Amino acid sequence: MTMATAATTDFMLPQPYLVQQVVKETADTFTLTLEPSDGTGRNRFQPGQFSMLWVFGVGELPISISGNPADRAQLVYTVRSVGKATHALVSREVGETVGVRGPFGTGWPVEKAEGRDVLVIAGGIGLAPLRPVIYEVLHNREKYGRLVILYGARSPRDLLYRKELTAWARQPETQVLVTVDYGGLSWRGHVGVVTTLFKNARLQPARTLAFACGPEIMMRFVARDLENQGFAPENIYLSMERNMKCAVGFCGHCQYGPHFICKDGPIFPYDRMRPLLEKYEL
Amino acid sequence: METLEHIISEHSFFSGLESYYTNLLTGCASNVRFEKGTYIFKEGEEANEFYLIRAGKVALEIFAPQRKPIMLATVGEGEVLGWSWLLPPYQWKVHAHAIETVRAIALDGKCLRTKCEENHDLGYEMLKRFARIMEQRLEATLLQLLDVYAAGK
Numbered sequence: 001m002t003m004a005t006a007a008t009t010d011f012m013l014p015q016p017y018l019v020q021q022v023v024k025e026t027a028d029t030f031t032l033t034l035e036p037s038d039g040t041g042r043n044r045f046q047p048g049q050f051s052m053l054w055v056f057g058v059g060e061l062p063i064s065i066s067g068n069p070a071d072r073a074q075l076v077y078t079v080r081s082v083g084k085a086t087h088a089l090v091s092r093e094v095g096e097t098v099g100v101r102g103p104f105g106t107g108w109p110v111e112k113a114e115g116r117d118v119l120v121i122a123g124g125i126g127l128a129p130l131r132p133v134i135y136e137v138l139h140n141r142e143k144y145g146r147l148v149i150l151y152g153a154r155s156p157r158d159l160l161y162r163k164e165l166t167a168w169a170r171q172p173e174t175q176v177l178v179t180v181d182y183g184g185l186s187w188r189g190h191v192g193v194v195t196t197l198f199k200n201a202r203l204q205p206a207r208t209l210a211f212a213c214g215p216e217i218m219m220r221f222v223a224r225d226l227e228n229q230g231f232a233p234e235n236i237y238l239s240m241e242r243n244m245k246c247a248v249g250f251c252g253h254c255q256y257g258p259h260f261i262c263k264d265g266p267i268f269p270y271d272r273m274r275p276l277l278e279k280y281e282l
Numbered sequence: 283m284e285t286l287e288h289i290i291s292e293h294s295f296f297s298g299l300e301s302y303y304t305n306l307l308t309g310c311a312s313n314v315r316f317e318k319g320t321y322i323f324k325e326g327e328e329a330n331e332f333y334l335i336r337a338g339k340v341a342l343e344i345f346a347p348q349r350k351p352i353m354l355a356t357v358g359e360g361e362v363l364g365w366s367w368l369l370p371p372y373q374w375k376v377h378a379h380a381i382e383t384v385r386a387i388a389l390d391g392k393c394l395r396t397k398c399e400e401n402h403d404l405g406y407e408m409l410k411r412f413a414r415i416m417e418q419r420l421e422a423t424l425l426q427l428l429d430v431y432a433a434g435k
Contacts, residue, residue, distance in 0.1 A: 123430065123431060124430070124431035125431075152431075153431060154429070154431035154432065158431065181425075181426045181429070181431065182352070182353070182426075183341070183353040183356070184350070184353070185341075185343070185350070185351055185353060187353065188339075188381055188382075189356075190339075190356050190358070191341065191353050191354065191355050191356045192355045192356060192422050192426075193422045193425040193426060195421075195422070195425075196355070196418075196422055199360065199361070200358070200359075200360075214430070214431075215430035215431065217425070217428060217430055218425065218430050221421070221425060
């Protein structure tokens with residue numbers, strides 16, 4: 001049995017992928033493009049799913065897929081270098097090998113958004129798991145109503161995908177609002193947390209599905225504010241994060257209340273997450 | 283042409299306010315314009331007005347010795363700028379810098395304070411509405427203080 005064949009049948013066995021490109025997004029965040037080393041196409045993925053990426057000899061990491069679901073040749077990941085394993089991953093050079101398991105987990109329910117407006121709310125690197133949703137909506141524009149993208153980052157130099165943000169804002173029926181928590185005096189955009197963008201977003205809660213990803217406390221405030229604006233909790237989806245190891249619900253590392261984030265999530269409707277988000281030390 | 287009273291009554295901040303009160307407020311209101319780059323007010327100055335922003339963007343800035351100035355928040359179209367007129371010692375706590383040309387309705391705080399003292403129903407309405415803005419700004423500041431996007435968080 002070849003390595004590639006084994007990978008399709010054994011979800012614990014990493015499939016070798018070659019690094020095709022590494023793009024520096026910010027001082028500590030990089031986007032890696034990978035292709036299967038045997039030249040075959042990659043596995044299908046749904047927006048919001050993640051892979052387990054092996055840096056051989058260093059460790060394995062759960063990373064959300066940030067590329068275009070319609071691109072069947074490559075897998076794209078945006079990674080923030082915050083520790084030994086992530087640093088090793090973003091330091092891979094073109095042509096080097098990375099092991100890939102997956103994709104795993106539930107995706108954003110984009111099919112449920114057909115015929116409705118789509119609200120994307122991202123904080124920091126949380127824009128990466130949401131970028132496939134944006135690609136999907138823009139690629140199938142006639143299926144969806146308005147697309148509203150609200151993006152908050154720490155400072156102007158921490159903004160991801162700057163060129164794409166500008167390009168998305170030029171698309172029909174698309175509104176892109178960006179804010180930073182700390183603006184230097186040369187910044188002429190919005191300053192304030194991402195929830196302060198809601199008042200400028202011209203939302204219609206009854207006909208909108210909201211997808212949010214970012215630090216958990218940000219999502220807690222976002223979800224609460226959306227509810228206050230008239231969003232039904234079942235129309236708000238959050239991408240949760242815990243320490244994932246096996247990615248298939250065996251090891252229990254990512255247990256969150258009654259859920260395994262890797263298998264039951266990472267995408268959950270807010271009505272299932274609300275009781276847990278409000279608990280201390282969970 | 284839109285009258286001041288119409289603009290005030292249509293502003294979301296005064297949503298649901300009885301026409302009797304919007305008429306009272308109009309007596310304290312005037313149209314103002316600030317060119318890009320000018321300061322609308324500065325920290326420590328007397329706070330005798332607040333603004334309904336109709337167009338443009340204002341940065342709230344604070345300065346500390348030997349540190350770069352910090353932009354705390356921006357206030358734009360449809361929002362309210364300034365609450366220091368409402369409570370003693372009536373002094374601005376931050377700088378308000380027009381980073382775009384700003385058109386606004388200025389409401390005279392001294393005039394309004396007198397009317398609020400004379401009519402406590404109006405005073406209570408104003409306090410409720412400004413308390414909501416203060417709560418929103420406090421919540422936003424809490425999230426900023428948490429620095430949720432910092433590495434390792």
